[in-house]
Amino acid sequence: MPTEILMPALSPTMEEGTLAKWLVKEGDTVSAGDLLAEIETDKATMEFEAVDEGTIGKILVPEGTENVKVNTAIAVLLEEGESADDIAGDAGAAKPEAKAAPAEGDSDEKPAAAPEAASAPPAPKSGDGERIFASPLARRIAADKGLDLSQIAGSGPRGRIVKADVENATPGARAAQASARGDAAPAASGSAPAPAAAPAGLATETVLKMYEGRDYEEIKLDGMRRTIAARLTEAKQTIPHFYLRRDIRLDALLKFRSELNAQLEHRGVKLSVNDFIIKACALALQAVPAANAVWAGDRVLQMKASDVAVAVAIEGGLFTPVIQDAETKTLSALSSAMKDLATRARDRKLAPHEYQGGSFAISNLGMFGIDNFDAVINPPHGAILAVGAGVKKPVVGKDGELAVATAMSVTLSVDHRVIDGALGAELLQQIVDNLENPMAMLA
Template identity: 55%
Template sequence: MPIELKMPALSPTMEEGTLAKWLVKEGDTVKSGDLLAEIETDKATMEFEAIDEGVVSQILVAEGTDNVKVGTVIAVIAGEGEDAGSAKAAPAPAPAPAAEPKTEAPAPAKDVAPAQAGAAPASAPTPAVPASAGTTKDGDRIKASPLAKRLAAEQGIDLKSLTGTGPGGRIVKADLEGAPAGAAAPAATAAPAPAATAPAAAPATAGAIPDFGIPHEDEKLSGMRKTIARRLTESMQQSPHIYLTVDIRLDALLKLRGELNASLESRGVKLSVNDMLIKALAVALERVPACNVSFGGDVMRQYKRADISVAVSIPGGLITPIITDAGGKSMSKISTEMSELAAKAKEGKLQPNEYQGGTASISNMGMMGIKQFTAVINPPQGMIMAIGAGEKRPYIVDDALAIATVMSATGSFDHRAIDGADGALLMKTFKELVENPLGLVA
């Protein structure tokens, strides 16, 4: 009996993903544990392993296909002793007919046409609407998802000009991205006044960039970039941000770091300033628990430990691996975990439990020479700490002007959950911990 490979749920919240790359082809023999494909979620690219043995008889979803729902059959494997050709034939038509009944929706228009025939011959062009919507193509039915047909009609895109990348060559939503608007829009809007409908075809999809004739190249957004855009937009729209900045003297922390690294060298551990700041933020949150919270509409969630999400830049976006219970771990342990997580993040190998969650975030752009910046809160967290570069500045030391290594740190707080006074107390506590770092090793 043919074995159906379905789009896996690679995290508890995953509903759809992108089939980034097939690692096998039709006719290949696979066994349990073999890598079949790379699946791109909104945060990482993960490998999909085989759990059965057999021959890949048919690949139903092409690599690069976006928005593949969890549970969708993406390939078929012929079991041991089974003919690959027969296993391929059975599932092939399954994807196409499943969604086709909806394409009969335009049929009532044909029933209405005879009633209007005596009133106005102009009604004759109305069948052009279902044609451009993808129901017919030279008398044959165009394979397209209902969503793709609706979007094509709204945007004036002729489905006959597109090549489908979905199962069985079906045109899906992703195939419409970047497609030029055709002549379908005037026909789809109003037959009696084609001139008036022409302007209606001008607006493209939401967020589309006008073409001003400037040489350019459009790159299709990855699932990760789409998620970043959506989440940050939601954060700025829904979470009223308040920003609080302090200047922090780093000399004592840098001195302690040097001493600790000398003692840890034999263990292969090298603390970074960021490792120490992660610890400082976690301890500060434990001392000011009013800032270790999330706003939930009609509830306030108070966290019992500080899990710090650390912003890591990776090709194509940003991800925030988590140091769990950072306040309860030594700085050497934080350093080791952070190195491992950052390496996995850059390779796209983080597991969902390694980047989902966190009670607060830290983002350090000091290594890039950024003096000060404000960061966007990562919902549902209540705050994020933005760390600037440590630099030599004139500073008052013991009531005298001196030169000190100083950095600026800015906390972004969700004002629905955290009052300004509590945010200020957290910043004050963070500053004291960094300027008197022995409290981090106590």
């Protein structure tokens, strides 16, 4: 029985994507792990792999198609002994089933075109009546081996049981696999965020009527811009922000940075002020561990490592790549990691695990001449530091005399559900101390 290949969810928040390029054509033979297509998500272009072996019988969605919903049938895979004649004449009739199924599913009511010996057993159901999703080949192998599919954990998209699962399975395998994996699949599906609602506001028709007769250019929203709009609207509506502001004197840091760069020049390393800021925030999160936390719906997760996200502007949006274990990295290692992540972010070549996670973020607009601003928290982070430009300012010294110093204004946006005012002030004080005493960060 032909198997539909469905549009995959390549990230927890993906609802639709662009089928950028097919890497196979009709008639090609593929095995599990072979690359099938390149798919553009809201953040990056990613490769999609086959989970079963067979022959590409029909491509249903041509390359270049935009806004393809997750779980939409995009191609049909034929198994051994099947031919293009086995594909239902109206391929579109299979799509509603594919969209509704939580994984690559097989219609239960397709006409049997292959000989009975080659047909797969009907889709089984679990003890509570729920359908168990498995490929036709997996069902046939399970029937031959006398295996109960309800006892097998699937490794395909959204838990679908594929050939490799039943070939390696033994009775009672599901319980063992679930125990070994810590019930990872149910936890992942349970923690995945619900589809983001469209930002509230004036209806499109209302806005268009307001500007009838005026010249304008309509700019189509791509996946990234739609996601940014939805997530930031959600953040401002659901996160109780409060803001803490400080000026940081940079003279000692700028002198120290100049000396270090002179010594590191032969290694091709040039440290930026932002590298010091990342290090200062990472060490501050270790010094104030209660603030190194994220909001998880009905609980707070206090993180052990300082995984710091840094906003990177790209054409049409932004990424927040995450530097993991930033507190353990040297300044030169942080600088190298940040340059690599920023370059690949601008090329949209980051993998999801490189821009998801973290507990704290930094948004630096100082290079654009911005004195200060308030940043929006990126959920589920507990806080984000908005960094302005370092500028010459008059200051009063310890002896009461007026002097000129380079000062940088920063604003810490804090999620009050995670961090209270005094705790946020303590975290910001640690960041200030680290930046005003940069040599101590190397101790």
